[in-house]
Amino acid sequence: QQPVQSPQAVILREGEDAVINCSSSKALYSVHWYRQKHGEAPVFLMILLKGGEQKGHEKISASFNEKKQQSSLYLTASQLSYSGTYFCGTVIQGAQKLVFGQGTRLTINP
Amino acid sequence: KAGVTQTPRYLIKTRGQQVTLSCSPISGHRSVSWYQQTPGQGLQFLFEYFSETQRNKGNFPGRFSGRQFSNSRSEMNVSTLELGDSALYLCASAVGGGRDNEQFFGPGTRLTVL
Numbered sequence: 001q002q003p004v005q006s007p008q009a010v011i012l013r014e015g016e017d018a019v020i021n022c023s024s025s026k027a028l029y030s031v032h033w034y035r036q037k038h039g040e041a042p043v044f045l046m047i048l049l050k051g052g053e054q055k056g057h058e059k060i061s062a063s064f065n066e067k068k069q070q071s072s073l074y075l076t077a078s079q080l081s082y083s084g085t086y087f088c089g090t091v092i093q094g095a096q097k098l099v100f101g102q103g104t105r106l107t108i109n110p
Numbered sequence: 111k112a113g114v115t116q117t118p119r120y121l122i123k124t125r126g127q128q129v130t131l132s133c134s135p136i137s138g139h140r141s142v143s144w145y146q147q148t149p150g151q152g153l154q155f156l157f158e159y160f161s162e163t164q165r166n167k168g169n170f171p172g173r174f175s176g177r178q179f180s181n182s183r184s185e186m187n188v189s190t191l192e193l194g195d196s197a198l199y200l201c202a203s204a205v206g207g208g209r210d211n212e213q214f215f216g217p218g219t220r221l222t223v224l
Contacts, residue, residue: 030209041200041215042153049210087153091209097166098143098208102152 001026003090005101012078012108020104022088023070031064031071032089032098035082042087045073075106083108112136114203114216122222128189131219135182135203141165142184143208144176147198147218156199158208159184165207188221196223 003024010018022031030049034042051066059076071090075082085103115134123129135142143166144156155168159178176186182203188195198220202213 032213034213041217042202044212044214047210047212089153096207096209097155097158097168098213099155100145100153 001090001092001097001099003088003099003101005086005088005104007104008102009105010107012106014080014108014110015077018075018078018106020073020075020086020088020106021070022072022090022101023068024090024092026069027093028064028066028069028071029091029093029095031062032091033062033071033073034087034089034100035084036087036103037084045086078106078108080108080110082106114201114214116199116201116216116219118219119217120220120222122224123191124224125191125193127191128187129191129221131186131188131199131201131221133184133186133201133203133216135184135201136214139203139205139214140182141204141206141208141211141213142178142182143202143204143213144184144186145200145202146170147200148196153200156186160207191223193223196221 033045036042048064062073064071089098089100141160143158146154158166178184198218200218202215204211
């Protein structure tokens with residue numbers, strides 16, 4: 001039931017855009033996004049609770065395609081501070097457990 | 111408001127020993143979840159407690175157990191330690207259940223099993 005994230009790693013230059021995908025083999029109830037910087041605890045970015053929902057957080061936004069059982073995280077005009085590992089967590093329909101993907105390591109270079 | 115605290119921060123044990131980790135959630139939070147983080151496996155869900163009851167459990171052997179007290183503080187116990195148990199153990203608290211709410215993570219306990 002672990003969601004699959006892609007890509008596993010991405011390297012960008014400051015100012016470039018990135019998309020991180022998260023897909024599930026089962027129908028989803030919710031999708032959660034977290035970012036973890038090296039040596040720190042994961043920090044919450046956003047939750048999507050409704051199919052078709054889109055949310056924004058400064059230049060970071062996400063969408064939730066319920067029919068395709070996937071979510072995408074969009075980072076626009078990336079900044080150095082965006083570097084870290086991004087985790088999506090999913091809860092499948094009818095369940096309570098939040099299960100995280102393996103993470104996507106994002107490196108932003110000046 | 112104080113954040114989630116975990117003690118101890120670092121721990122070194124030998125195979126066969128047991129260990130107890132502690133987590134104090136943010137005041138007012140009733141849900142505490144535990145995760146194991148290793149470089150190759152990401153964040154693996156161990157269990158979630160809500161109001162002193164285990165609500166969810168991950169796919170870990172029975173050597174991993176936990177409990178939650180009436181003040182919402184939680185402990186995790188690992189018995190008969192194995193080398194593969196070396197990991198960063200994170201706890202996270204939430205106001206309500208983990209499936210609907212933002213989780214606040216503690217700094218983690220780094221466990222090394224020799």
